[in-house]
Amino acid sequence: MDRGRPMGEVVIVNCTVVHGRAAGGAETLPDAAVHVRGERVLAVGSRAQILRGIPGVPVLDLDGAYLTPGLINMHTHLSLSLPGQGGDDVKGMGPHDLALYMADGARRTLACGVTTVRCVAEKDHADFALRRAIEAGRATGPRLYTAGRALVCTGGHGHEGADTLECDGPDAFRRGVRSQIKAGADLIKVMISGGIAGEHERIDTPQLFADEMAAVLDTAHAWGRKVTAHAGPAAVIAQAVELGLDCVEHGYELTPAVAAAMAARGTALVPTLLVTRCKEFFDELGVPEWMQCRALAAGPRHLDSYAMALAAGVTVMLGSDMPPFWPFEGTNATVRELEHMSEAGLGPAGALRAATLEPARWLGADDDLGTVEPGRYADLIAMDDDPLTTASAFRGVHWVMKGGRIVRDDRATVHP
DSSP states (O other): OOTTSBOSEEEEEEEEEOOGGGGGTOOOEEEEEEEEETTEEEEEEEHHHHHTTOTTOOEEEEEEEEEEEOEEEEEEOTTOOOSSHHHHHHHTOOHHHHHHHHHHHHHHHHHTTEEEEEESOOGGGHHHHHHHHHHHTSSOOOEEEEOOSEEEETTOTTTTSTTEEEEOHHHHHHHHHHHHHHHTOSEEEEEOBOOTTOTTSOTTOBOSOHHHHHHHHHHHHHTTOEEEEEEEEHHHHHHHHHHTOOEEEEEEEOOHHHHHHHHHHTOEEEOOGGGGSOHHHHHHHTOOHHHHHHHHHTHHHHHHHHHHHHHHTOOBOOOOSSOTTOEETTEEHHHHHHHHHIIIIIHHHHHHHHTTHHHHHHTTOTTTSSSSOTTSBOOEEEESSOTTTOGGGGGGOOEEEETTEEEEETTSOOOO
16 A cells, blocks of 8 residues: 555554543444545444455554544644744745745644644744645645634734734724634634733733623624634633633633633633743744743643643643644654643543544534544554553554545555
8 A cells, every 4th residue: 555645445454443532431442443435434343343244445454553533733833933043034934935834844743643733823824825735635734723813912922923913902803803714714813911922021911901802702703713812811811711712722820710610611721731841942942041931930830720720620632832743852742742731630541532532522523533433534543552551652653544545654665
């Protein structure tokens, strides 16, 4: 079988199927077979059951590997440019260089086993061109859901880049929402507080008035789009949750009361634990000392907030903030974030759910993504270790299929 070519029809055998429903008590399926036809899973069951009655269909043997859905990274910036030399290099790219840079990142992301991403602020609407190229088969990458440019008040968090749109007042924020939807946005991202990357703000600096926030939420919801917010402090998050916010990014300074309100209102959390514990990454990009100090100092409180969210029953979802594919601490950023989420209280089964089923549900795509079940896209990854024993099993991803196409197979013989 040629790597990267459409399979047509294949039965994947000699594997143990595991997916996010395991966190709810669903059993794994050993000695399993997965029948794939075209882009989708046709059937899942025991090897004997699936192979019976379909002679002549090609068989792909995974040598006893564990098979899970592809990972879904819900906080991605393929055009990320933090303060420092590394970020300045990205900011200095022309539109053609930027598009190729993002396409390379998309290819590398998919090879890591991340088969779907949610982009939450990309430069110059290059994300829409990249999505079209991936869907048309002109570029290789994950399924891409995107917010386009994030909305921010004048001078607010991230205002310096081409990945944000400055707005002031309810009318301007309504226009901002509509402009991103016009461009093709699947969701809306809004910056409602300061953060670790803004030199002239604090993490707890509020940046939108209630009427501006309500304008974003009401307009987006009227158009059938969910809203996620960059947010750190409890008071700002509490106000947004009361107004109907769908998701919080980071949540550096939650309180038990705010976490409880999030759980009650169904507001999800993408904690991005990596961003307050990644000095090696900051050093690599030449991130200035002021930002490193702010980010790393926020780490202990960030973990406390995450623990509060878990205790309250908030839905948490995987998101690295760092580029998903970035080599980091012996693995990639996506897997390292998943390890942090697991080790800080979620556990391996919960981590798998947070990386597959819950993101698919939030995206409204759980009929297509997030599980290994009939009718879903054949977005599948394989590894040798059990992901229900340790989230570090994902360090060993060696086989990736997206939409019925094998895009990585480390076992394959390499021909010149």
